[in-house]
Amino acid sequence: MLKGFLGLVTVGLFSLAAHAAGPQLISAEASGEAWPFTVAELHLQCLPGLAVVVTDVESGAMYPLNGQAKSKAHALALESLGKIWRENPAIPGTKVSIGPLIEQGLTLCQ
Incomplete structure (x- = not known):
């Protein structure tokens, strides 16, 4: 019975991973002024479970963009997005969207 359960879990994980595309630079x-980060380049990626993250090209540090990624932050050793999220110069006290x-x-998840 345990083998059957482990088999189902494995199949489920592989099917989730099959929906995630590779990173996009x-x-x-x-992006111009719409660029919301303080670093010049990142890899955008969708991980299993619709977790959208960005990875710093130079340091390899990974940051969560959506709630699904934030909920997995500890398990994935994600950094705080606030470290690279740029302030909105047009509206003091806010961040660029x-x-x-x-x-x-999320389109990379399909």
Whole structure:
């Protein structure tokens, strides 16, 4: 019975992983003023369970973009997004929107 359960878990994990695409390079150069980060380039990726993350190209540090990724932050050893999230110069006290990147990351899950 235990073997059957482990088999189902394994199949479930592989089917979740099959939906996640590889990382996509995103950059400040391509995004212009809409770029929400303080680093120039990142890899955008969707992990199993619709967890959208970005990874610093130079350091390898990974940051959560959506709630699903934040809920897995400890298990995935994710850094705090606040470390690289840029302040919005037009509205003091706020950050530049990451909404479009979350949407773009979710398309990588399909």
